[in-house]
Amino acid sequence: MDLKIDKHISGQFSKELEGMLSHVLDMGGIVEQQIAQALEAIGQFDSKLAQKIIKEDEKINAYEVLIDEECARVIAKRQPAAIDLRIILAIAKIIADLERIGDETCRMVRAAQEHFNKTERQFLVDLDHMGQQVLQMFKAVLDALARMDSEAAYDVYKLDKKIDKAYEGITRQLMTYMMEDPRSIPKIMDVMWATRSLERIGDRCQNISEHVIYLIKGKDVRHAPTERIEAILAAKK
Template sequence: MDLKLDKHISGQFNIELERIMSSVLDMGGLVEQQITQALEAINNSDPKIAEKIIENDNKINDYEVAIDEECARIIAKRQPAAIDLRIILAVAKMIADLERIGDETCRMVKAAQVHFSGQHHQFIVDLDHMGQQVLTMFNKVLDSMARMDSDAAYEVHKLDKKIDKAYEGIMRQLMTHMMEDPRSIPKIMDVVWATRSLERIGDRCQNLSEHVIYLIKGKDVRHRSSEHIEKMLEVK
């Protein structure tokens, strides 16, 4: 990938930085696959896919460790500054959020071990709808990362409000149903935890968009309102 970096005395430095970002994108691709398969497992009540997702989480963990070690090696060897240091710092934050998204997919698939039918099946339909929104959000943030596009990253940042709204709607329905039918609580709780995991993945996607903006613009937009971010980025 082209990070549009200034050329260094050592061309190898550029290669190392670009290789790290490529590894981050590879890790992101694996996480994307995990989210997709988790939604499939829940829709089909397929415990085998769920087991595979849990097993593959180790691969995501391995990516995090390997990229962390490479970042530490570059800092020790190259003593980066300016944009180069920003890349290393942003990468460290990115892989932490990607790893946590992987953890959330493992929590989600517990709902795949329960068979839902009749009225309860509607909750899975709603969960899948929210899941597709989260998956789209994740796809977009990976794309902004690959293209080094801060404007696209900001658009992802704004999508979290839709995820939160979907989460609140589903949770209201689930709470109402459990109050009306206490016997359904054990089964419905699996949907509750899956919904919560999706909401957290949405939060992590927003974090990733902030890291992309920091990497490109050098501006920390964490904990800022949309209006403030637009002023910082000079969004028109």
């Protein structure tokens, strides 16, 4: 573990930071459950579960507001600098991505609830396979955050290429099918939008991995080439 919250001079400040990180992980746990249930709802054509997922998004939004307020309160009260401020900034970025993942999950199940039917079963198998990859990616980045493990976060960062490749493969298949049967276009477009949401969730997971690296290493690796990221991870602090 690269970063120890309990090394802070102020014991109370340490508790406040730990409390915020705990809330972030709780929020992440809800989002993880949402993704898993969304894949189940789509695969089983379960409209009741889809409705439950959409309703549960309110909890994710509430957590974002709660943690935002905690960040603002700590900044106003403690006037943090250096590593303390870095943790707060990273938390704010992470919860923004978690909230957007929740939104993408709801978009997926809305499409499934309204338009998917068993005629799309052949495409939903590929969608589920990609979805399970995205779910494992999300679990891994949440674990990297919980363990403050920058190397694990970088492993997640690299997984996004695999998700992009899966997305491109499914998209090609769907486009070929639509060209062969133009009547299928409206239905297949719904599958395509759901696939697009999964690809975006993968992007958000990569974003979170970048924020975790920033939190631990103090270096902004957004848009950085892999060589620079690997040099940052290799550097001793």
